[in-house]
Amino acid sequence: MSRVIMASNQCDVISHSPLRPLSETLFGVAKQKNALWLGWSGEISKDDKRSIRQRELAECELCSWSLTAEEYGDYYHGYVHKQLWPVFHNRPDLAVFQPGAFEAYRRYNERVAEQIADHLCPDDSVWVHDYHLMGVARNLKEAGYLNRCGFFLHHAFPPGEIFRALPEHDWLMQSLFYYDLVGFQSRNDASHFVTWISRRYRTEKVSETLFRVNGHLLRVGVFPCGVAASPPPAGVRKERPRWVVSTDVISDASGIAWRLAALRQLLEQHPQYLHDVTLVQVSDPSRASPCFTPGLRHQLERLCGELNGSYGDFDWSPVNYLHNDTPETARRESLYSQSCIGLFTPFCEGMSLEAKKYVLAQDPADPGVLILSHFTGAAEQLHDALLVNPYDAGELSEALHCALSMPLAERKRRHQQLRQQICHYNHHWWASGFLNALEADTETVPDPFFLPAHRLFASPGRY
Template sequence: MGRLVVVSNRIALPDHSKNGAGGLAVGLLDALQEQGGLWFGWNGEISKITGEEEPLQIEQDKNITYAACSLTQNDYDLYYSQFSNTVIWPAFHYRLDLVEYQREAWEGYLHVNQLLAAKLFPLLKQDDVVWVHDYHLLPFAAALREHDSQQPIGFFLHIPFPAPEVLMALPDYQEILRLMTAYSLLGFQTERDAKAFVSAIAHETELVTVEQGVYQAYGNTFHVHDYPIGIDPDSIRKLAEGPLPPKMQAIRQGLGDAKNIIACERLDYSKGIPERFLAYESFLEKHPEQRGNVRYTQIAPTSRGEVQAYQAIRHQLETEAGRINGKYGTMSWTPLYYLNQHFDRRLLMKIFRLTDIALITPLRDGMNLVAKEYLAAQDPVNPGVLILSKFAGAACELTDALLVNPYDRDEVANAIYKATTMTQEERVRRHAVMMNVLSYQTITRWRETFLDDLYEISK
């Protein structure tokens, strides 16, 4: 079995404590440590000299080699801030109204992928297997093939892949599709995403089905499959168990018998937070008897603060939170807490365990691991209720959640009411069914299934 080479936009440099790392980083590190490997990507730094001149930053930790490079300000702006985050991200999340396309940004996106490929190629060994991650690197395999790379190259898309009619709105969508077929294996979060990719290619060119999941197009042969990403339920449970810090415990005790609703995600227009605020307001309006008996806490730390769309949504949420609290709040009760700050992962899992309802209603999401983490953090004897958007990838697996249309505020409001009045017996039953899914489809299974398929292709 050859060496594993992981390629990602940002590289997780050596960290001997896994507690601060997210589930994905831990999963990839475990894969690299099992057989030895190389992790390659951008180190997050801006260089004053051109990327071609900048030497690689190489570190060795046990049997993992970390190779990272910096980007110039211009490369960062075009590749990351502009094309990745103002073209691909909104388009793939069905927000064409927020796409800001510039030809220069597309060219910069291709240039950085070519630059990264040129830096990685000399480090590759003949029997390596390469695993590339996410939307920043859609053309990466094609760029690596230009150097005559013969290694099998897998790709996993962590965000949704849009329906063909949405993708077609992008000026360079045909070239994006062609470049993506240079991968040996393309993995998607859901079957829906995988079918959307195949349908998009079939719409543009002749697509030959070699066998189930294996296709030929643009002169390339490639495999396509869905690999729903999971979590490590046991590690989440261990983080969640035990007492809260004194300040958090005092807050919990102050709630008394009131139901506590929580939502936690980074601040992003794809998460449906403004629509969720309005649904919560509808719940308070339709069920006045619940006022004072429920509290909704929204945690949404800022991300990509330099992008105008993110600045706008932050202002919108601050305004809506103030309006709802002013309309329904009393001297002794604040209905909505909006926290624009980051919480330590270990503390967050403890908060999840003591929260009655999780309100996770993205307008579109590749998977949404927060929904899975919330379930894993619960006390199985007295679990909370998960309200989940039908448009999150996790909805395909977590069918015993209260599934809602995030655009329908009345449906979400009704789900909140159902969650506040659900019996313990029903909560236990729903939670047990979903935990069976999570215990099977773990982060380890996701990783091993993808890599087993990729290594099988390499033979």
């Protein structure tokens, strides 16, 4: 019987608690599809040997392994964090091109392909996730495995001229041509990809989403990643605190400093919010990368201290900055449910699953307002949020004022639309849409089937 074999950067549902939103989504899909899920366990070997563990858990099978110290240093930090991360976040100026890092990346992709091949049956489909494993299908196909292979990019795909900053950009791009289907979070990402391959490679457009590139038949689709739907919280909190919640990793793409500037401007221009509104900024240390600009963390701590020193007193602080612990899932959901605004404004992000989690945590009788960056994939889908330019502190400040003063009827209308979108287009819809597109006959299925997101998008929210 055919099955789905999923490969991602991490398969950490055993060793990592609480689960990250993406791990939670992939685990839910693996259980529904009775899949085999492979990936890094999150552990680092103390010697040069990789330990591999395989187990059955909740109707799916997990195969995880540790990284050697060399793989962790050269492949994971040397290439993924220091080269791929900056380029895929539109910051090639931050990239550090470390000798030998790409060769470590290429070898690691070969090893992952070998792990998949050990379990592969002729009718199985392979679903590879994110830029950590772009070369897996290339290795499988060159080894003679002809199984359907799909690739989904959870991050945003950069414009071609930025992608070209990677010295190995041609190898990476041509590796994607070995997949039968390449999926993106947004139409903007797919457009960047199609524009680049049309300019740089021998490309024939067979149909709206089907291309023949350098002799490979390649399907391109847009599949916004979803989260598990959950029932709305019971009961109405009558005296909810005026909290603005924001959860991020400290990085050069998070935009936290601009949020702090927006809060300062809000308090200066609208003094009625003094002693009333608090920004709760949670920066998860477990997801932090050591590759952000040196001194960034201290800069954020200084900005928070200046804000609290300028406006706070013994009874109230404008900022509550947390960067010392990973919040448990229940505590995170409680924080979301108690906050009157969810502020998710990165400079660049593939989807923002946390923004969807915020909407699901709201009480429909008294919901909070979602403020979302234009530069996240979720902005194409969640058009009833307040959409902002995260680089413009003035626009952010006005969006905060609009959200804080928004009438209940308007908040309920926006929340109802957002919740309907998120619950319908959940993680099962996302996985089924992608896998159906991967397994279908490209000659008989109409193009709109492979582009399910085209029905979702409307004009962006205004305020």
